[in-house]
Amino acid sequence: MDRGQIGVLPRPSRLADESYLEFVTSFRNLAIRQLFPLVAQHGETALASAITAGSIAAPAPGKPVPLAAIRRQFRTVAVVPTFERFVRTQQEMMWRRTRESFLQTAPGLLARMDAAAASHPERLHIDPDFHVPAYTRCEIHCQPGGYTDDPLGGIVFHYGTKVFYEGSNDQDELHIELADRMTLPADGRVARILDIGCSIGQATTALRDNHPDADIWGLDVAEPLIRYAHMRAVEQGKTVHFKQALAEATGFGDGAFDCVLSYILFHEVTVPAMQAIIAEMFRVLRPGGTFSIYEFPNNDQDQLPASNRFLIDYDSRNNCEPYSPAFVASDFRGMLSAAGFVVEDGPALSNAFLQSLVARKPA
């Protein structure tokens, strides 16, 4: 049955599912917060010992240890295979039970999305001829059907990320923080805002509260996500637009926006797509406009601890994160500068893992 919501968070259809997913949350916490520090500590020690013993060549000054050597040495540490199995298993448990649960109430949910679409069609922009590129259709993070191919993908993503954030984003707290920290143009003029890779529109609706007079758009490649985003916005009484489109070809005019926000999109696209998205954002921002970006760390392979590189590599291979290694290795700042942006560090988020950048289009 539909057990309603707690604030803006949907409840799973059965209490047993909610309890199970609470358990998965604590299992995730055990893997990431308790086991990973041990992985990092013992893995780094094993790597240092292997270098001292000469079984791994010491890297040249300023050069990182090769990833293959990190993989090999970390896997000699007893806790590592356990960590790897725990991370993968909690992910499988989380998606399977979340989807099974919301499948019980699927007709009602699909009807709610249809009702929202019928009540405010002018704010939901879906082109029936839109072609979803193959690279965006992988089952990223092991979500069944990925972002694009499951009609229930929005609610499944919503509750799956509730588990991922371990309850810290139940009322969109993180997305409210994103909206609060978005960097505004120096002249303060904010008439139109674009949130790219907006998923289920949590930041898009938070932006509405901060900028009551602005025209606000969330854009995403995935129809299931933006249909759910639109339903949430309508039910919350928030007037925002959602559009299914590629961030690399938005269909908006030159200089159409004062601000663009991007939260953890770039590490999920290919390098050619990254470059195309950067060029497109430069085009759709007006002179003086700002592009606020929160992303994985990158371009600092030499400085990143081996344990971080181990984790990103693990995630790319075992959590269907196929594009992040290339993103992490890329010169993202350089690409932004080459496109014409003036790039600076942006305001930090409470999630200190992420880098924060502001790319300004010269006035």
Ligand SMILES: C[S@@+](CC[C@H](N)C(=O)[O-])C[C@H]1O[C@@H](n2cnc3c(N)ncnc32)[C@H](O)[C@@H]1O
């Ligand atoms: C990690 S999620 C982003 C999270 C989201 N910004 C938030 O506030 O929670 C990545 C999103 O980017 C979307 N996406 C991936 N490639 C895209 C592209 N080329 N154009 C537009 N959206 C894309 C995915 O469908 C997904 O919703």
